[in-house]
Amino acid sequence: KNEVEQSPQNLTAQEGEFITINCSYSVGISALHWLQQHPGGGIVSLFMLSSGKKKHGRLIATINIQEKHSSLHITASHPRDSAVYICAVLREGGKLIFGQGTELSVKP
Amino acid sequence: GAGVSQTPSNKVTEKGKYVELRCDPISGHTALYWYRQSLGQGPEFLIYFQGTGAADDSGLPNDRFFAVRPEGSVSTLKIQRTERGDSAVYLCASSQRTSGAYNEQFFGPGTRLTVL
Numbered sequence: 001k002n003e004v005e006q007s008p009q010n011l012t013a014q015e016g017e018f019i020t021i022n023c024s025y026s027v028g029i030s031a032l033h034w035l036q037q038h039p040g041g042g043i044v045s046l047f048m049l050s051s052g053k054k055k056h057g058r059l060i061a062t063i064n065i066q067e068k069h070s071s072l073h074i075t076a077s078h079p080r081d082s083a084v085y086i087c088a089v090l091r092e093g094g095k096l097i098f099g100q101g102t103e104l105s106v107k108p
Numbered sequence: 109g110a111g112v113s114q115t116p117s118n119k120v121t122e123k124g125k126y127v128e129l130r131c132d133p134i135s136g137h138t139a140l141y142w143y144r145q146s147l148g149q150g151p152e153f154l155i156y157f158q159g160t161g162a163a164d165d166s167g168l169p170n171d172r173f174f175a176v177r178p179e180g181s182v183s184t185l186k187i188q189r190t191e192r193g194d195s196a197v198y199l200c201a202s203s204q205r206t207s208g209a210y211n212e213q214f215f216g217p218g219t220r221l222t223v224l
Contacts, residue, residue, distance in 0.1 A: 004150075042215050044215070045214065088150075094139060094163070096213065101149075
């Protein structure tokens with residue numbers, strides 16, 4: 001079993017829909033990253049959080065440390081949001097352990 | 109300011125050859141990380157430097173892989189006797205490591221290695 005599990009693995013949405021991507025982990029962590037990766041592109045960090053909730057524009061990330069679970073929400077989704085979203089947990093020592101990613105496609 | 113840069117962006121080599129992949133971190137970032145991403149998978153940790161020293165190299169798959177950071181800035185990942193299974197995107201990230209705290213990592217664009 002992977003230490004970091006994401007769901008769903010693939011997601012297709014219509015423009016304007018509210019999207020949720022989930023991440024569960026089974027190890028102790030210092031913090032959790034949500035990352036975005038476009039096809040052929042590099043990885044961009046969207047959030048790093050260790051408790052509660054963060055918001056940036058249409059993106060919201062939450063984490064529940066007791067339940068070892070985090071969610072990434074996208075409100076009013078747009079085709080430009082189409083990308084792979086990756087959850088990664090920060091372990092003691094500084095290394096990231098990544099989920100397998102969620103491929104999101106938003107149709108106009 | 110400049111982000112993390114990696115060179116080359118693409119590298120095609122033949123099985124058995126030696127390759128070097130370079131990472132230039134963000135200026136002033138003391139922590140540097142190498143990850144490997146195979147097709148359709150999330151990245152996997154390889155090695156982490158704090159300054160010039162490798163603080164954690166537990167992710168290096170075998171002794172064909174080696175990385176250095178002699179002056180605490182640029183790092184080179186070296187792969188000897190390449191195998192087809194080494195084909196992947198090699199990602200570098202850097203962060204400002206302050207005492208007792210782990211800060212956000214910033215990623216480079218990656219080097220796509222193809223071993224024929």
